[in-house]
Amino acid sequence: MIGIVIPAHNEETDLPACLHAMQIAIDEIGSLAIDVRILVVLDNCTDQSLNIIQQAGIDYLQCDAQCVGIARDLGIRQLIATGAQWIACTDADSRVDRYWLQQQLQHQPADVICGVIELDCWQHLSQTARKKYLSHYQDRMDHRHIHGANLSFSAAAYLQVGGFEALTCHEDVGLIQRFLDFEYQIIWSNLVRVTTSSRLNARAPNGLSSFLKQLEA
Numbered sequence: 621m622i623g624i625v626i627p628a629h630n631e632e633t634d635l636p637a638c639l640h641a642m643q644i645a646i647d648e649i650g651s652l653a654i655d656v657r658i659l660v661v662l663d664n665c666t667d668q669s670l671n672i673i674q675q676a677g678i679d680y681l682q683c684d685a686q687c688v689g690i691a692r693d694l695g696i697r698q699l700i701a702t703g704a705q706w707i708a709c710t711d712a713d714s715r716v717d718r719y720w721l722q723q724q725l726q727h728q729p730a731d732v733i734c735g736v737i738e739l740d741c742w743q744h745l746s747q748t749a750r751k752k753y754l755s756h757y758q759d760r761m762d763h764r765h766i767h768g769a770n771l772s773f774s775a776a777a778y779l780q781v782g783g784f785e786a787l788t789c790h791e792d793v794g795l796i797q798r799f800l801d802f803e804y805q806i807i808w809s810n811l812v813r814v815t816t817s818s819r820l821n822a823r824a825p826n827g828l829s830s831f832l833k834q835l836e837a
Contacts, residue, residue, distance in 0.1 A: 622721065625708070630664075634817060638713070655703075665682075700778070735771070735772075737813075739753075777802075
């Protein structure tokens with residue numbers, strides 16, 4: 621079984637598009653008869669995120685951790701407990717490519733896959749910031765970017781390294797470092813793709829939004 625974990629904190633605006641894109645990706649591998657389960661972890665949500673998930677018929681957990689590392693870990697461990705052997709992570713403000721799951725399967729056998737992201741909008745960013753970003757970002761195979769919005773791994777590897785730490789930011793970087801410490805092989809793929817929000821008021825401190833703000837400075 622493939623388990624998909626999506627942490628969410630007040631994401632009523634972006635959740636519908638996130639879930640729609642995920643269903644398209646699942647439909648792309650429908651002929652393979654692979655069981656896929658989505659689990660949204662609602663972390664201290666006070667908006668309509670819960671209603672959106674319920675109306676969509678998606679499984680969910682609720683917590684009040686206010687910490688993306690804890691939220692990811694809770695969801696992942698529940699999915700593993702119910703039989704998931706491969707875990708795929710994304711974010712509620714992101715839209716996976718229609719071939720997101722298909723490409724992960726084509727990379728098998730694998731321990732860990734780090735995919736790439738595209739920004740959904742540049743209109744609120746300057747041309748200078750865009751040039752800086754594009755000169756920095758390596759949209760190619762064997763890149764070295766780490767994104768919680770596009771990260772997948774085997775359940776066995778996740779459990780061995782201890783899982784996501786209770787961090788509000790860079791929990792993805794810490795997890796990848798532990799995979800490396802345990803000498804797991806990482807596939808750095810630009811075939812596994814996600815479009816993510818370029819908003820500057822993101823939920824996680826010191827994440828992508830902070831990086832974009834630095835480019836504008």
